[in-house]
Amino acid sequence: MNILHVKTPEGEYPIHIGAGALDHARFDGAGVCALITNSRVRALHAPRVLAALRARGFDPRVIVIPDGEQFKNLDTLRAIYDQLIDARLERSSIIFALGGGVVGDVAGFAAATFLRGVVFVQMPTTLLAMVDSSIGGKVGVDHPRGKNLIGAFKQPRAVIADTTMLATLPDVEWRAGMAEVVKHGIIGDAELFEILETRNWKLEIGNWIARAIRVKVEIVARDPFERGERAKLNLGHTFAHALETLSDYRLRHGEAVAIGLVCATWLAARRGLCDDALIARIENLLRAIGLPTRVPREFSADALFAAMQTDKKRVGARLRFILPRAIGAVALVDDVPMAEVIAGIEKTR
Ligand SMILES: NC(=O)c1ccc[n+]([C@@H]2O[C@H](COP(=O)([O-])OP(=O)(O)OC[C@H]3O[C@@H](n4cnc5c(N)ncnc54)[C@H](O)[C@@H]3O)[C@@H](O)[C@H]2O)c1
Incomplete structure (x- = not known):
C-alpha cells in the first residue's frame, strides 16, 4: 500500500494505491451517500465496495449509468441529479465514483455542481483512470459538438486506487x-x-x-x-x-x-x-x-x-x-x- 498526497489550491488529499487499498483507506463521513457506477462495474465490484461503505457507517444509494463514452453526456447527468434529489443527498454528503474515466468524469461533474458542490471520492477501476483521469481534478461531460466541452475543476476528497479491481479488466x-x-x-x-x-x-x-x-x-x-x-x-x-x-x-x-x-x-x-x-x-x-x-x-x-x-x-x-x-x-x-x-x-x- 502506498499513499501519495496531492497538493491542490484548496488543500491536500490522499491517493491510496495498491492491492486492498479499499480496505486500508480511511475516509470519514457517515449517513446517506451516493455510489455512482456503470452497469458493468456494478456487477463486478459494487458488492465489495458497498460492504466497505456500510462497514464505515455509510448508507449508500447506488446510481447506475449505462456503460460507454456515448453516455458521458447531459442526459446521463440529468438522470443522476434526479436520483441524488430522490436520495436526499445533502451538502455534506459524499458522492463516490466507482468505474473508469467515464464514470469518474460524469460523477465528478455531478459532485461539482449538485447543491453547488458536494464531497467527491474517486474509486478508479481502469488502469487509465488510476494513472490519469482520476488525478488532477478535471471533470465533465461531452457535447454532441465535441468531447469534454462541458466541465469543471473538482478536486476529490480522496482517491482509492485498489489494483485488485484490475483483475477483471480486459486486455x-x-x-x-x-x-x-x-x-x-x-x-x-x-x-x-x-x-x-x-x-x-x-x-x-x-x-x-x-x-x-x-x-x-x-x-x-x-x-x-x-x-x-x-x-x-x-x-x-x-x-x-x-x-x-x-x-x-x-x-x-x-x-x-x-x-x-x-x-x-x-x-x-x-x-x-x-x-x-x-x-x-x-x-x-x-x-x-x-x-x-x-x-x-x-x-x-x-x-x-x-x-x-x-x-x-x-x-x-x-x-x-x-x-x-x-x-x-x-x-x-x-x-x-x-x-x-x-x-x-x-x-x-
Ligand atoms: N478527467 C481527466 O483528466 C481525464 C483524463 C483522461 C481521460 N479522461 C476520460 O476518461 C475516459 C476514458 O476512461 P477509461 O479508459 O477508463 O474508459 P471507460 O470508463 O469507458 O472504461 C473502459 C471500459 O472498461 C470497463 N471497466 C471499467 N473498470 C473495469 C474493471 N475493473 N473490470 C472490467 N471492466 C471494467 C468499463 O465499463 C468500460 O466498458 C474518457 O471519457 C476520457 O475523456 C479524463
Whole structure:
C-alpha cells in the first residue's frame, strides 16, 4: 500500500494505491451517500465496495449509468441529479465514483455542481483512470459538438486506487492505460520506463503503479488549472487526436497515443532534441505491450496535419508540440514548421 498526497489550491488529499487499498483507506463521513457506477462495474465490484461503505457507517444509494463514452453526456447527468434529489443527498454528503474515466468524469461533474458542490471520492477501476483521469481534478461531460466541452475543476476528497479491481479488466483496456503509463515514464520518470522494459509489467504492477501516478500528481500540483506545465501531459496527443478523428474512432485513444509517442520522438530526433536511438527504445516498449506504433498507410500526412489544426491545444496559429529529449525529460516547442511535422508522420509509417 502506498499513499501519495496531492497538493491542490484548496488543500491536500490522499491517493491510496495498491492491492486492498479499499480496505486500508480511511475516509470519514457517515449517513446517506451516493455510489455512482456503470452497469458493468456494478456487477463486478459494487458488492465489495458497498460492504466497505456500510462497514464505515455509510448508507449508500447506488446510481447506475449505462456503460460507454456515448453516455458521458447531459442526459446521463440529468438522470443522476434526479436520483441524488430522490436520495436526499445533502451538502455534506459524499458522492463516490466507482468505474473508469467515464464514470469518474460524469460523477465528478455531478459532485461539482449538485447543491453547488458536494464531497467527491474517486474509486478508479481502469488502469487509465488510476494513472490519469482520476488525478488532477478535471471533470465533465461531452457535447454532441465535441468531447469534454462541458466541465469543471473538482478536486476529490480522496482517491482509492485498489489494483485488485484490475483483475477483471480486459486486455484491450490494460493496453490503453499502458500507453499513458509509458507516456508518464517519458515525461518524468526514467526508472518507471526501465521497470516496464525489464519486468513483467502486468504481474508486477505493484512495483510501478504509484510511480506512474506520481508523475501526473507532481505536474498537476505545480499547474492545477492547466496554464503551463500541465501541457507536458499532452505528449503524443496532438498526433493522437488527429489519428482518432481520421479513423472515425476505430483507433482507440491509447492506440493513437502510442503511435503519437513515436511520431513525437521522430520529430524530436529530426530537430536534434534527442538521439535516434530513443525512437527504437520507445517503439520497442510499446510493441512489447501490444500497442501499435506506426501511422496507418490509409491516412495521408496532409490529412493528419489538417486534422491537427483543429486540436484544442493550439496556441494561436502555431502548433504546439511536447517532444522527448530523453527518457524522463520533455521540451515544449511552439515553432515546428509544417514540413517537419509531415516528415515526422512519413517516417513513422
Ligand atoms: N478527467 C481527466 O483528466 C481525464 C483524463 C483522461 C481521460 N479522461 C476520460 O476518461 C475516459 C476514458 O476512461 P477509461 O479508459 O477508463 O474508459 P471507460 O470508463 O469507458 O472504461 C473502459 C471500459 O472498461 C470497463 N471497466 C471499467 N473498470 C473495469 C474493471 N475493473 N473490470 C472490467 N471492466 C471494467 C468499463 O465499463 C468500460 O466498458 C474518457 O471519457 C476520457 O475523456 C479524463
